[in-house]
Amino acid sequence: MVTEIADSGAAGTYFPSDYIAGDPSAVVTDDSCALGDIPIIDFSFLSNGIPETRAEIVRELGQACEEWGFFTVVNHGVTEEMRAAMMDAFVGFFDLAAEEKDEYLGRRVMDPIRMGTSFNSTVEDAPYWRHFLKIWVHPLFHSPTKPTVFREVSEDYAKHTRYLAKELLKGILDSLGLGEKEMEEALDLDSCSQVLVGNIYPPCPNPELTWGIPSHSDPGLLTVLMQNETDGLQVMHHGKWVCVNALPNSFLVNLGDHMEIVSNGRYKSVLHRAKVDNQNTRISIVTAIGPSLDTVVVPAPSLLQRGNHPAAFRGIKYGDFVEHQQSSRLKEKSVLDHLRV
Numbered sequence: 182m183v184t185e186i187a188d189s190g191a192a193g194t195y196f197p198s199d200y201i202a203g204d205p206s207a208v209v210t211d212d213s214c215a216l217g218d219i220p221i222i223d224f225s226f227l228s229n230g231i232p233e234t235r236a237e238i239v240r241e242l243g244q245a246c247e248e249w250g251f252f253t254v255v256n257h258g259v260t261e262e263m264r265a266a267m268m269d270a271f272v273g274f275f276d277l278a279a280e281e282k283d284e285y286l287g288r289r290v291m292d293p294i295r296m297g298t299s300f301n302s303t304v305e306d307a308p309y310w311r312h313f314l315k316i317w318v319h320p321l322f323h324s325p326t327k328p329t330v331f332r333e334v335s336e337d338y339a340k341h342t343r344y345l346a347k348e349l350l351k352g353i354l355d356s357l358g359l360g361e362k363e364m365e366e367a368l369d370l371d372s373c374s375q376v377l378v379g380n381i382y383p384p385c386p387n388p389e390l391t392w393g394i395p396s397h398s399d400p401g402l403l404t405v406l407m408q409n410e411t412d413g414l415q416v417m418h419h420g421k422w423v424c425v426n427a428l429p430n431s432f433l434v435n436l437g438d439h440m441e442i443v444s445n446g447r448y449k450s451v452l453h454r455a456k457v458d459n460q461n462t463r464i465s466i467v468t469a470i471g472p473s474l475d476t477v478v479v480p481a482p483s484l485l486q487r488g489n490h491p492a493a494f495r496g497i498k499y500g501d502f503v504e505h506q507q508s509s510r511l512k513e514k515s516v517l518d519h520l521r522v
């Protein structure tokens with residue numbers, strides 16, 4: 182069972198039972214997190230081919246991106262069965278005996294399959310309460326060999342969530358007034374990169390002393406998240422942390438740093454973090470879409486021309502951005518901040 186992870190150190194590293202946060206910013210000092218009125222996007226209206234309803238959803242998407250950088254997606258077309266199968270496959274992986282999965286432990290940050298504890302334990306004073314398995318699934322598809330169902334399930338799940346994310350991205354770029362040609366030139370979505378991450382946050386005896394994952398933004402364009410029944414995600418909204426209670430069978434979507442770059446700062450990546458629970462194991466499955474690793478994303482030229490705005494960001498190869506983010510301590514928007522002009 183995954184709940185045994187805290188005791189067994191099943192992902193390869195033991196958590197200290199007398200956990201003391203080595204990073205003072207890890208301590209949960211402000212837990213007064215309100216429940217937010219998070220925008221809800223009905224995906225079926227974006228993809229049903231009726232221009233009027235699509236235009237309405239594009240407007241709603243634009244508003245959600247401008248106001249929150251975060252929204253819930255319902256009627257997304259990914260079946261309950263597929264979601265459950267993906268959840269089971271990750272749990273099956275974490276439940277493997279150490280010798281069946283430890284080959285993925287402690288690999289280099291850009292390796293196609295990497296398992297670990299915390300975020301990047303080589304640069305942290307104290308671990309965050311999280312085990313993860315991170316897999317690059319597009320343009321090249323990778324999968325652990327065990328459990329045997331993992332390959333088929335993850336290929337299917339990656340394909341469906343990639344379609345969902347790309348359609349949402351097109352809607353979002355549409356809301357900025359970018360035409361299809363400019364979108365293609367800017368982001369080359371056919372060769373987009375996609376990672377699939379399974380996060381397991383075992384019950385923590387002192388949830389006030391650490392985070393599952395601390396405040397950060399994601400590097401890519403768009404992140405699509407599903408979770409088990411245990412909430413814990415918080416997002417920053419107008420300077421305050423908001424607790425996210427996920428609707429059943431929904432996806433939670435957040436904008437990443439490269440959306441902030443391509444939109445020249447109009448749609449900001451959202452800071453988020455995950456709390457741990459002292460009773461329940463939380464599982465989240467994240468799939469993040471970015472440009473291809475060779476692409477250098479810059480603010481869209483038509484946005485600069487239209488508003489006569491100077492570019493707010495320099496470009497950098499996406500692969501270099503991700504490598505830098507994964508090799509550093511996870512701290513808010515520190516990597517994106519380097520690119521501000």
Ligand SMILES: O=C(O)CCC(=O)C(=O)O
Nearest residue numbers: 378380394414455465467
């Ligand atoms: O588990 C969560 O809710 C958030 C995970 C996350 O932010 C990430 O993997 O980047």
Ligand SMILES: [Fe+2]
Nearest residue numbers: 397398399453
């Ligand atoms: Fe994240």
